[in-house]
Amino acid sequence: MISQLSWKVGGQQGEGIDSTGEIFAIALNRKGYYLYGYRHFSSRIKGGHTNNKIRVSTKPVHAISDDLDILVAFDQETIDVNVHELRKGGIVIADSKFNPTLPEGKDARLFNVPFTSLAEELGTSLMKNMVAVGASIAVLGLPVDSFTEVVTELFGRKGQKVVDKNMEAIAKGAEFINTEAGGNLPEFQLEPADGQKRMFMIGNDAVALGAVAAGARFMPAYPISPASEIMEYLIKKLPQVGGTVIQTEDEIAAITMAIGGNFAGVRTLTASAGPGLALMMEAIGLAGMTETPVVIVDTQRGGPSTGLPTKQEQSDLNSMIYGTHGEIPKIILAPSTAEEAFYDTIEAFNLAEEYQVPVILLSDLQLALGKQTVETLDYNKIEIRRGKLVDKELPETESGLFKRYELTEDGVSPRVIPGMKNGIHHVTGVEHNEVGRPSEDSKNRINMMDKRLNKMNNLKTANPVIINAKHNTPDVLIVGMGSNRGTIEEAIERLENDGLKVNQLHVRLLWPFPVEEIKPYVENAKTVIVVENNATAQLANQIKMHVGMHDKIKSVLKYDGNPFLPSIVYKECKELL
Amino acid sequence: MISQLSWKVGGQQGEGIDSTGEIFAIALNRKGYYLYGYRHFSSRIKGGHTNNKIRVSTKPVHAISDDLDILVAFDQETIDVNVHELRKGGIVIADSKFNPTLPEGKDARLFNVPFTSLAEELGTSLMKNMVAVGASIAVLGLPVDSFTEVVTELFGRKGQKVVDKNMEAIAKGAEFINTEAGGNLPEFQLEPADGQKRMFMIGNDAVALGAVAAGARFMPAYPISPASEIMEYLIKKLPQVGGTVIQTEDEIAAITMAIGGNFAGVRTLTASAGPGLALMMEAIGLAGMTETPVVIVDTQRGGPSTGLPTKQEQSDLNSMIYGTHGEIPKIILAPSTAEEAFYDTIEAFNLAEEYQVPVILLSDLQLALGKQTVETLDYNKIEIRRGKLVDKELPETESGLFKRYELTEDGVSPRVIPGMKNGIHHVTGVEHNEVGRPSEDSKNRINMMDKRLNKMNNLKTANPVIINAKHNTPDVLIVGMGSNRGTIEEAIERLENDGLKVNQLHVRLLWPFPVEEIKPYVENAKTVIVVENNATAQLANQIKMHVGMHDKIKSVLKYDGNPFLPSIVYKECKELL
Amino acid sequence: MATFKEFRNNVKPNWCPGCGDFTVQASIQRAAANVGLEPENLAVIAGIGCSGRIAGYIHSYGFHGVHGRSLPIAQGVKMANRELTVIASGGDGDGFAIGMSHTIHAMRRNIDITYIVMDNQIYGLTKGQTSPRSSAGFVTKSTPKGSIESAISPMQLAISSGATFVAQTMSSDLKGMTEIIEKAINHKGFSFVNVFSPCVTFNKINTYDWFKEHVKSLSEIENYDPTNKIQAMRVLMENEDLVSGIIYQNENQKAYEDLVPGFKQEALAKQDLTLDPAQFEKLCAEFM
Amino acid sequence: MATFKEFRNNVKPNWCPGCGDFTVQASIQRAAANVGLEPENLAVIAGIGCSGRIAGYIHSYGFHGVHGRSLPIAQGVKMANRELTVIASGGDGDGFAIGMSHTIHAMRRNIDITYIVMDNQIYGLTKGQTSPRSSAGFVTKSTPKGSIESAISPMQLAISSGATFVAQTMSSDLKGMTEIIEKAINHKGFSFVNVFSPCVTFNKINTYDWFKEHVKSLSEIENYDPTNKIQAMRVLMENEDLVSGIIYQNENQKAYEDLVPGFKQEALAKQDLTLDPAQFEKLCAEFM
Ligand SMILES: Cc1ncc(C[n+]2csc(CCOP(=O)(O)OP(=O)(O)O)c2C)c(N)n1
Ligand SMILES: Cc1ncc(C[n+]2csc(CCOP(=O)(O)OP(=O)(O)O)c2C)c(N)n1
Ligand code: SF4
Ligand code: SF4
Ligand SMILES: [Mg+2]
Numbered sequence A, B: 001m002i003s004q005l006s007w008k009v010g011g012q013q014g015e016g017i018d019s020t021g022e023i024f025a026i027a028l029n030r031k032g033y034y035l036y037g038y039r040h041f042s043s044r045i046k047g048g049h050t051n052n053k054i055r056v057s058t059k060p061v062h063a064i065s066d067d068l069d070i071l072v073a074f075d076q077e078t079i080d081v082n083v084h085e086l087r088k089g090g091i092v093i094a095d096s097k098f099n100p101t102l103p104e105g106k107d108a109r110l111f112n113v114p115f116t117s118l119a120e121e122l123g124t125s126l127m128k129n130m131v132a133v134g135a136s137i138a139v140l141g142l143p144v145d146s147f148t149e150v151v152t153e154l155f156g157r158k159g160q161k162v163v164d165k166n167m168e169a170i171a172k173g174a175e176f177i178n179t180e181a182g183g184n185l186p187e188f189q190l191e192p193a194d195g196q197k198r199m200f201m202i203g204n205d206a207v208a209l210g211a212v213a214a215g216a217r218f219m220p221a222y223p224i225s226p227a228s229e230i231m232e233y234l235i236k237k238l239p240q241v242g243g244t245v246i247q248t249e250d251e252i253a254a255i256t257m258a259i260g261g262n263f264a265g266v267r268t269l270t271a272s273a274g275p276g277l278a279l280m281m282e283a284i285g286l287a288g289m290t291e292t293p294v295v296i297v298d299t300q301r302g303g304p305s306t307g308l309p310t311k312q313e314q315s316d317l318n319s320m321i322y323g324t325h326g327e328i329p330k331i332i333l334a335p336s337t338a339e340e341a342f343y344d345t346i347e348a349f350n351l352a353e354e355y356q357v358p359v360i361l362l363s364d365l366q367l368a369l370g371k372q373t374v375e376t377l378d379y380n381k382i383e384i385r386r387g388k389l390v391d392k393e394l395p396e397t398e399s400g401l402f403k404r405y406e407l408t409e410d411g412v413s414p415r416v417i418p419g420m421k422n423g424i425h426h427v428t429g430v431e432h433n434e435v436g437r438p439s440e441d442s443k444n445r446i447n448m449m450d451k452r453l454n455k456m457n458n459l460k461t462a463n464p465v466i467i468n469a470k471h472n473t474p475d476v477l478i479v480g481m482g483s484n485r486g487t488i489e490e491a492i493e494r495l496e497n498d499g500l501k502v503n504q505l506h507v508r509l510l511w512p513f514p515v516e517e518i519k520p521y522v523e524n525a526k527t528v529i530v531v532e533n534n535a536t537a538q539l540a541n542q543i544k545m546h547v548g549m550h551d552k553i554k555s556v557l558k559y560d561g562n563p564f565l566p567s568i569v570y571k572e573c574k575e576l577l
Numbered sequence C, D: 001m002a003t004f005k006e007f008r009n010n011v012k013p014n015w016c017p018g019c020g021d022f023t024v025q026a027s028i029q030r031a032a033a034n035v036g037l038e039p040e041n042l043a044v045i046a047g048i049g050c051s052g053r054i055a056g057y058i059h060s061y062g063f064h065g066v067h068g069r070s071l072p073i074a075q076g077v078k079m080a081n082r083e084l085t086v087i088a089s090g091g092d093g094d095g096f097a098i099g100m101s102h103t104i105h106a107m108r109r110n111i112d113i114t115y116i117v118m119d120n121q122i123y124g125l126t127k128g129q130t131s132p133r134s135s136a137g138f139v140t141k142s143t144p145k146g147s148i149e150s151a152i153s154p155m156q157l158a159i160s161s162g163a164t165f166v167a168q169t170m171s172s173d174l175k176g177m178t179e180i181i182e183k184a185i186n187h188k189g190f191s192f193v194n195v196f197s198p199c200v201t202f203n204k205i206n207t208y209d210w211f212k213e214h215v216k217s218l219s220e221i222e223n224y225d226p227t228n229k230i231q232a233m234r235v236l237m238e239n240e241d242l243v244s245g246i247i248y249q250n251e252n253q254k255a256y257e258d259l260v261p262g263f264k265q266e267a268l269a270k271q272d273l274t275l276d277p278a279q280f281e282k283l284c285a286e287f288m
């Protein structure tokens, strides 16, 4: 019995590869297994190789596995492209229709399953995915009825007959393997899971659900990969809580509409990826200057320009920190798991209102689209903090004007929402005085710049960095951000097994850069290795700029469009040590 | 006799204050004096205080003077706002019409000159500016006929009568002072200048002229302060060399049209300021990714957002380096004088074509609009280098495709302009292979990223930094960028007079950051002070990031909208030492 | 009920003496009072330009944004609080050059806001360059030999974009303009008012007198029916757009907010942020 | 003279089988050959979207830019080298959502390029969201309860923007489309061709059959005169834009390039970069 394994299904885009993975995964999720998925796909609608790799475990996992136990192939290309990942003694389940072959000398077992013809026998070749699912589950030695629930949910509205047919297809696939294998395959039998109900979702879902929980009720946005799912979820759910989504004409409209929504008192977000964020830069500056809260999600993908729209990268960090002309206060939060993405989204809205600044939630493609198990989200941990939002009636003032930009000790001024009597004020992206009138006075200018920028000095948020520092004088500190946390963790396990003392620091608050929190860990480490998905070591450079100690800071970079694997991080760290 | 003095004229915007300064300055320029001007003005068309301060010297000057010798006032506000600058024993020349008064105890001489009524006597109050000019020149002891040439040029096309009237107004102003003063004012008599003809221009003119000299023939642009003059100059001059300007619908159209122009083989530039540059970020990424040369001028002004559109700042450095999502090669050049601006613009076009990258010419408001003397520009120093542009006929290839992105040792590929037989190729902002087809292959990806980014490793340009390093082990190295060079120079003179050993390093190539050129100077200095017009020490942070040695790096910052004065740099450096 | 004086603040506009924008401001203040608004229930969202300063000159909530984006900001405000009266306003460069796409899309989206353009056929604040409203041949700082592009027609574009209220007026006609702005505010859906508002400093062609001479009131056209789209187009084309009055109005089209499934009459900004625990559980369960 | 095969390259389009864009590509290739072009004298500038890939499928110079900006890039190319034939092309989202302002301004500017929109009433590449061309009520991924905005009318907008060549056609009609594209290329000035090009994957409403059923050819209208702007508008309004053919053409308006003072017939890109020393001295002297 094994406690974890890795399964992958591949074929041509548009052929239902995703849903094959989906059904397989959901059934395992229902049994209480922990899952972590990775989708390989192209920027086109139909055609081109795609695959869906799912790691299944009895314990939490947050990394793609290095190797593969089972490969399900709908075409020869899938075998050719992926077989190198297959571990010794692994299994390939392939549609016999295309006469699958394994490369010579490959130590693997090939099951030729007539996916298509079994499906056709049941009425339609469309069900070949189900046959594949059945074959897979038979390898794992799990019962066919694990799928009854999922299949009923998926096809129930098409009638019981369709459900039955699909279940039959699964059964046929399973049966075929059972006969072929002649008894179960001990190396592939999964230990039973704990049967606990857990959520299984992509980071984009977690962000969107987080937004609903945070009280966000409006989202103007423009579609783009890999951000669109956030919008698409909220299109369905916001109306249930009185809110709505507007698909705008472009990203500039999206962000400025979001600024309008927040100015008028509704928690409003927008989401996009690199090209969209680039277009939003001027307006983000407006939010910073007018001290209007706004939450912007950046699901990073391969850049620059249109780049690699369906590939992993973390190369927007610099532009998120510095992209706006002039100088504004701003907060950047980068969650590392879907669970964190949920809570961080809520925190993003809170910080935006408390500090009256734009907050960027920095996600990346692997987090945005990789489907993963999430422990039950805790309703009681949802906290809504609106900062200095005035909710009581205001006294009449002599001037009739409300000091929206009152100079206060912490730089944050009371904020009033339009509609309130005696709260009338004017906001402007031009430099302004306490009541929001344009002012070129140099003293006022300095006061206002200091007010805005100093807000960030007092920033308080839980866990600006996530630390796993077992050692007082580690050989190496490995630093990362975003979705790479789990991968780095697994690499560290291996490094420690080699006898190295390794601390881990994951930067969750990327701006204002948490210098004080990072410094001691950099100081006490012999070497610091920063692991990131970009070519110019953006995170490492932040540490150099803010913390110093250039000589011990090294980089492990990956910018080929693929996410890190634990083995790559392990190997490259070893080489640097 | 004095070798230099400072003169200022002030009044309400829209009242001809600028042209008063202009006429005064041009006449002195013709006599061979060196000039350096600074305009204080507001973001409105009529009304509001404005002034024009002009430094006059027998030697080159590149800084605004700390104090003022002569103040010409068209209203009391001008006196109130500016009199604090007036040196002991200075002169105020004011229109008697508004009953000017000096603050009590001010050691200055007030000349009450009936600007308006003398002008009205001559026919129109519009000529009061001429009376003021006449009064000014009398103080300096210069002959009235110094103006004949200028006045003839300005008013000649309105007829000799108008010229005569204006000359008469000047004479009346001079006469009035001569009578009033009863003899000349020895402390204000300027030493005679060398009579050499020199250019007198704003940085924007120098950039625009540089563009013409560089062979730029097309400019799509959108108006914005303080960049518009570049466009306005080229609107007039490009047609003379076969080219043209298009005023586009916005900055995104401007930059993408410029990319189109360059792709098709014409040296094309655009120019804007912060808000416009922010909007261009996505397209700059496209230029980087498609390796299309393009020159973009950023005339920095007070940010963030609309900010202080008529005030000095150097706060776009970060966004120019990092503003684009993803990672591209890019060059940023920041000239410090109008003369440099001319040559650097030419160099910008050369580098853009040699390295096939976007080049940002980073100017700032004081350089863009401050009018200054420029030594005669040298035609022989104009060099046009087009890099690997293919100008010979190409052989037929089997595929019919030209390898626009051929992998070469230096990362730069041969470039062909549309229209050439056998040069057909496709360029795209999507990651692509050597013939420009979209490719998601991970090996290709790495090759292409390395190709693009490594182009910058071999960058060669004269004087990436401008160095004045008299000392081997200086007490302090003062670092600056842009228009602050002359001001820092004067501050250094004073610091050296105090017995300090001071080196100066001015960063002209801001990206790729010239680490190797800067490092030795930072290393051998006890303290490094970085002087810049922004609030977050952007240049200092680059040094920290790339060079290190955080402990000795200190900052002198100014972000109140006004340019530095030598005395401020001097004082703040002293405080840090 | 507030009088128009209550929509005044103590800020002296920094417009040039004689600028057309002064009466636009006065007209908005009057119309706001006439339709029965209180200052705190009005939000004026402006663009960047001389005209854009208007948000700071009216005693109401005001947002002076970035160049060309008054409409998306205004739409965001209205969606967040539909109890507010929202007026977006700016120059012809702001709305028809850099903001053109937003203008077209706001028109077709039909959120219930009013958009007032101060159309001076030039860029005022940047000192006199050509605007998309400058006529062919027009000499400006950026077209010293005369513009070689033809002026856009905001009225025709509006009708083509599906706008439901399209009007044009002149800043010299305080009364007529005020009436139109009142009707625009009262219109349910997006209302667009283009005001010929002369720039006395940079536009020496399209002056007050020029407009008086060239603009024809629709009231002069017999049986003009503002619900007839084709007629409206024809009249515009025949008169080179130089007409004033309500050119087109469609009262049958519901405003966007009224078409959003489940969108309440109560301002979104006033609704409770907290999610019902049962609903949260249900949402979570969908991922299990 | 090149045949249409010479405009083919060896790249297999990654469009879905049956996608309308295939014939648009074929049609451009045929039209290019028919009007007598050589591949090296054609530049195809495309936007981002499924449609945007077209630049890579035609053997000519190609530029696949950023979303919504094919037109400014194309105008830049044409200004730099007026000897090239420049075709800009992209999707309805590309041209009428994010690129709307450029579309309007390119039309009024009237530079001699041809703009071909593959109008599938949906966002293909991002997997099926609503586009500005989606009709009210249309159900997409982003409008699960049906769109509540009305579709824009590219034809009416084009005419209102001063476009000088405005046509509409269907990708199912290779012959008709090719003829129109030829005329568009031959038109001096900006020519706009909107092609109903079905997305077989995401748009199950506006299919080949749907267009065949709903689109009326202008040849069916007796005495239709494409130089009559008012009539064109009326016909469009009466037919809810569902017409094909050349809807409007104005051959009297000069192209932009021909109006630029001193602009030569020879490509700017071919002119000498070096400045004459005397001219340089003259320019310098102006600052003395
Ligand atoms: C993104 C951006 N680009 C350019 C500018 C400069 N700018 C300010 S106002 C303006 C246009 C002014 O014209 P218009 O909108 O017609 O307003 P007016 O001043 O005529 O009222 C421009 C180009 C800016 N502020 N922001
Ligand atoms: C700035 C930017 N925003 C969004 C996107 C994502 N995106 C790519 S194509 C597209 C729209 C596709 O629709 P359309 O233009 O109609 O082309 P089609 O795919 O239907 O041919 C979008 C939104 C992008 N690439 N860049
Ligand atoms: S420049 Fe023109 S638009 Fe601007 S304030 Fe003056 S008159 Fe009005
Ligand atoms: S998704 Fe639609 S538009 Fe895109 S290639 Fe497929 S059919 Fe064509
Ligand atoms: Mg205007």
Ligand SMILES: [Mg+2]
Pocket (backbone or CB within 6 Å): D049, D091, D092, D093, D118, D119, D120, D121, D122, D123, D124, D131
């Ligand atoms: Mg489309």
